[in-house]
Amino acid sequence: MTSQTAARKLKVGLVQQSVSSNDKTTNWQKSAQKVRELAADGCECILLQELHSTLYFCQNEDVNAFDLAEPIPGDATAFFGKLAKECNIVLITSLFEKRAAGLYHNTAVVFDRSEAIAGKYRKMHIPDDPGFYEKFYFTPGDLGFTPIDTSVGRLGVLVCWDQWYPEAARLMAMNGAEILFYPTAIGWDKTDTIDEKSRQQGAWETIQRAHAVANSLPVIVANRVGFEPAPNPDDSGIDFWGHSFIAGPQGEVLAMASDSQEATLSVELDLAKTEDIKRIWPYFRDRRIDAYDAITKRWGS
Numbered sequence: 001m002t003s004q005t006a007a008r009k010l011k012v013g014l015v016q017q018s019v020s021s022n023d024k025t026t027n028w029q030k031s032a033q034k035v036r037e038l039a040a041d042g043c044e045c046i047l048l049q050e051l052h053s054t055l056y057f058c059q060n061e062d063v064n065a066f067d068l069a070e071p072i073p074g075d076a077t078a079f080f081g082k083l084a085k086e087c088n089i090v091l092i093t094s095l096f097e098k099r100a101a102g103l104y105h106n107t108a109v110v111f112d113r114s115e116a117i118a119g120k121y122r123k124m125h126i127p128d129d130p131g132f133y134e135k136f137y138f139t140p141g142d143l144g145f146t147p148i149d150t151s152v153g154r155l156g157v158l159v160c161w162d163q164w165y166p167e168a169a170r171l172m173a174m175n176g177a178e179i180l181f182y183p184t185a186i187g188w189d190k191t192d193t194i195d196e197k198s199r200q201q202g203a204w205e206t207i208q209r210a211h212a213v214a215n216s217l218p219v220i221v222a223n224r225v226g227f228e229p230a231p232n233p234d235d236s237g238i239d240f241w242g243h244s245f246i247a248g249p250q251g252e253v254l255a256m257a258s259d260s261q262e263a264t265l266s267v268e269l270d271l272a273k274t275e276d277i278k279r280i281w282p283y284f285r286d287r288r289i290d291a292y293d294a295i296t297k298r299w300g301s
Contacts, residue, residue, distance in 0.1 A: 018226030081115035119148030
């Protein structure tokens with residue numbers, strides 16, 4: 001069974017890169033080089049990974065790390081806004097936002113072919129695990145699950161730990177998101193076994209592909225890659241596992257990077273296919289919203 005909808009193509013891209021220092025200017029220029037290459041290849045919408053300006057500082061709790069945070073607007077948004085304008089693209093960036101003294105967020109900022117900020121999203125789900133002490137640094141987001149309107153469509157931007165929650169993806173889709181984006185920083189503890197590493201990475205890929213399936217939307221995921229030692233020499237550090245990928249609205253993997261190399265990915269999405277899939281698999285039609293009250297409870301019914 002097929003249907004016919006008007007063709008709408010969009011070439012999207014992402015950057016998977018390693019980070020070796022807190023030299024923001026060097027890291028920005030490295031990202032910008034890859035963004036320019038993707039734009040020259042025809043990408044109109046490009047995603048950068050989570051907290052791409054610096055090393056992943058959340059491996060320990062250190063009040064001095066708050067010095068890495070930036071206001072919005074600030075130097076980071078000025079740099080990437082100019083880049084979006086220069087390349088005539090929609091650019092999705094990630095930064096450590098200083099909202100006020102003692103109040104910080106993990107924030108994605110979107111630019112739409114302009115130096116002006118088109119919208120932002122503050123990470124809603126904040127983890128607190130060994131090597132990922134984000135609750136020490138980030139206040140949970142307060143902007144909700146609201147897509148950002150751009151010249152290429154309505155973008156549902158979420159951040160890393162948000163990617164494990166079907167509720168977040170569903171709410172973005174219900175609010176009209178046409179594509180889901182996940183800037184990410186996730187990796188292995190070097191002390192884990194090979195089997196455990198495989199299970200973790202497989203679960204991470206599966207849950208995000210499931211968001212594509214359940215919401216009939218493409219999913220774009222940009223993860224860090226490379227080993228970043230822990231500030232505490234007694235800790236093992238994080239081996240960021242890369243595997244950035246682009247999936248179609250049935251969860252099909254259209255492109256995937258390796259677990260060890262820097263990379264760029266680009267895919268031409270057929271957004272008309274999203275409409276077709278929603279017609280053929282009408283999950284939103286068949287949702288039993290009359291029976292879902294318990295979903296807002298912490299546990300049980």
